[in-house]
Amino acid sequence: MARRIWDHxxxxFERGEPLKLIFEGREITAYPGESVAAALVAEGVDILGWSKLRGRPRGFFCGIGKCSSCLMVVDGIPNTRTCVTPVSPGMRVSRQRGPPPIPDVVPEFDLEREEVDLAILGGGPAGLSAAIAAADLGASVLLVDENFRPGGQLIKQTHKFFGSRENYAGVRGIEIARRLLSEVGGLGARWVLRSSAVADYPTGSGHRIVVRRPGGATLVDARAVIVGTGASENMLAFPNNDLPGVYGAGGLQTLMNVFGVLPGERALVIGAGNVGLIVAYQLLQAGARVEAVVEIxxxxxxxxxxxxxxxxxxxxxxxxxxxxRVLGRERVEGAEVVAVDDSWRAVEGSERTFDVDMVVLAVGLTPSVRIPAQAGADMIYVPQLGGHVPVHTPRLLTTLDGMYVAGDSSGIEEATTAMLEGRIAGAAAASDLGYAPDRAERVISEAQRQLESxxxxxxxxxxLEGKEMVWEKAREVIG
Amino acid sequence: MSEPGVMPEDVLGGLLPPDRAAERHPVAVIECHEEIPCDTCRWVCPVGAVIKPSITTPPRVDWDRCTGCGTCLMSCPGLAIFMVRLRGEWADVYVPYEFSPLPRRGEVVAALDRMGEKIAEAEVVLSVRSRDGTGMVAVRVPREAAHVVRAVRAGGSR
Structure with a gap:
């Protein structure tokens, strides 16, 4: 199965020496730095498991640890998110059918404690920019990210960014990620990778954050926290939307552009927003055919x-x-498209079948806001921002003392605005903690000016309509 | 209704260079008419030939200043900048190119219009790739295709 891209x-794609995974008793080739799920897909394994109740096949979908479609048993541990688990030699991987087996190994578990000025949840464009702004002003920073490769969605953005000169216009997302990561490293920010913040408890003087990481958990006592947890991809309702071969646009970008894996030859892209248009172009660059982009x-x-x-x-x-609908039993074997009338009903007789093996959904994103919601921040439903978001001020402060939000988790927008919001949130957090307030305020007003432009x-x-609603609510609550 | 992703004729008319400008040397043709927040073409231009009063104002080219250096073509994040040089019966059309492999000078490729339809077989007269991976490919086409051809496809691939 030749699904790895070598010429792009x-x-x-600088792959190291290949290694072997043991997938249900047979050896599978993988390369260092690949996720388990990407390695399996690269070797032609499209079914990563079966649904618990109806036994329907499940495949790669989001690729960033959010959708649960790739849960497998890894080295005896069930429900492992294989898309955010790196391969290692001799790793044993198997699929789950029905409720997963209770492990016969007792996982190691140790508890660590960390103290820091500022905890940043999510190492994407918002979190990285927040870390740089805050650390530069003197705050100590700890970044938490679920993935083993930090950088959020920037690491799959092969296109050049729009915008202004001071905000990386004309630079590819992958290169922006490199620059931000190196800046963060230079400022001495610490990382906890492959780790999920699962709860935040406001303590009055700060936040106690529970971070689940490989081998245990870390209790992070932070004086302030910035939520930059991004978003998850929206699903669309149609028959067989769960078949392997139906990918989230971001998930497919991860496969193609992070791991160099093209899981099919012919694609149908659903949604002609920027994400759908960009992923269609990236499919062409990866060597696939795009039969059509479909927009309702x-x-x-x-x-x-x-x-x-x-x-x-x-x-x-x-x-x-x-x-x-999607055609196929075990994976996508085709897709049917219909025209819609003025009231969004399917036009009878307009069905067309496309011979595709990939269906790519680019139908929007929903902010990932579980942490602020659980911690007790006021939430507001704003359709213009993609769903529920924490109420926040133009300085990105939520209704909880010391909790800020930035990027897609404050409302779906894009990476340049996420970087600017991150800079504002990072500087605001540092300023509110007493670090170089004068300089911080200048950073904030300059970033706000750029954001406005x-x-x-x-x-x-x-x-902007959505943000106005959020800011107005914040004025009512916070004053 | 106009075809999605294809520049409407009435808008296109206002973006094209006068023949006298394109007859001297290549000139930039910027097919970007929406108010999107980007001004890369303005600040990369070494001679100040891109007029863009604000970040969301669509760009215009000052044909008397443009030298046809190709910097904007290879920098535009939207791959929306082309160059055209009129040469008697012929025209050289320069397009951004981000596929692999990059067609080589002398190679014959398919010259495509804005909908991907093949207009002609055309010889590659220039081919370079910038450090960040974007290539620039120029093909020689009949003069009447100067503002029709906007992409090339190397042999084999679709």
Whole structure:
């Protein structure tokens, strides 16, 4: 199964010496730095398990530890998220059927404690920028991230960013990640990788955060916390939407652009927002065919220039169309698309079948806000921002003392605004803790100015509408 | 209704260079008409030929200043900048290229229009790749295709 990409116009996949996993008794080739799920998909294993009740096949979907579609038994431990677990030689991996077996090994568990000025949950564009701003002002910083490769979604963004010169315009996301990570390292911020913040308890003088990590847990006592936990991909309801071969757009980007794995030959992309248009282009770069991009609205939601890039390579964009079902039993073997009328009903007789082995969903994101919700921050439902978000001020302070939010977890937007929000939140947290307040306030007002300029066009009007609602609520609650 | 992802004719008319400018040397053609927050083309231009009063104002080219250096073409995050040089019966069309492998000078490729339809077989007259991976490929096409051809496809791939 030749699914690994070796020749790519933008990326160099420097793979080390291959190693072997033991997958249900047979050897599987993997490369250092791959996730278990990516290695299995690369070797042609599309079914990573079966659903508990109806035994339906489950495959790779989100690739960042959020969707539970890739839970497997790894070295005797069930329910392991294989998409955020790195491979190691001789690792034993098997699929789960029905309720997972109770492990016959007792996992090691130790409890550690950490004290820090500022804990940052999520090492993506928001969290990294927050860490740089806060550490630069003198605060000690601890970054927590679920993945074993930090950088959030930047590490799969092979396209160059829009924006202004001071905010990495014209630089690819992968390169921005490199620069931010090196800056964070230079400022002495500490990392806890492969670890999930599972609870936050406000203590009055700060936050006690429970972090689950390999081999145990860490109790982090932080004077302040920034939530930069990003978002999860939206699902769309249609028959067979759970079959392996239906990927979240971000999940497919992870496979293609982080691990260099192209799991099929022909794709159908659902959604013509920027994410859908970009992933379609990246599929072409990876060597796949894109049969069509399908969009239910009467116009594309993303930028014209992103649409033009794929259109001139011959990819059709079907407006007022949607996916009606996926064909196949064990994995995607095709997809049916229908036209919709003015009331969004399928037009009879308009069904078209596409011979595809990948269906890529780019139908929006939902903010990941479990931690602020659990900790007791006021939440507000804002459709323009993708769902529930913590109420927050323009300084990104939530209704909880010492808890800030930035990036997609404060409302779905994009990576440049996430970096700017992160900078504001990081500087605000440092300032509120008493670190170089004068300098911090200058950082904040400059970042706010840049944010305002970036959001000045028509593409940001919906987001701004949502942010206004959030800020107004914050004024009522916080004053 | 216009075709999604294809520049409407009425907008395109206002973006194209006058023949006299494109006859001297290549000039940039920026097919970017939406108010998106980006001004990379403005600040990378070494001669100040891109007019963009604010970050969300669509760019315009000052044809008298543009030298056809190709910097903006290879920098534009939207891959929305092309160059055109008119040469009598022929025209050289320069397009950004981010696929692998990069077609080589002398190679014959398919010249495509804005919908990916093949307009002509065309010879590659220039081919470079920048350090960040974006290539620039120029193909020689009949003059009437100067503002029709906007992509190339190397032999074999779709």
């Amino acid at each position: 116009p933008i990326l160099d 609205m009467p116009r594309i939601g993303g930028y014209f220039v992103h649409a033009a890039k794929i259109r001139r390579m011959g990819v059709p964009i079907l407006l007022r169309h949607t996916i009606s 970036f959001r000045s066009g028509p593409f940001s009007s919906r987001v």
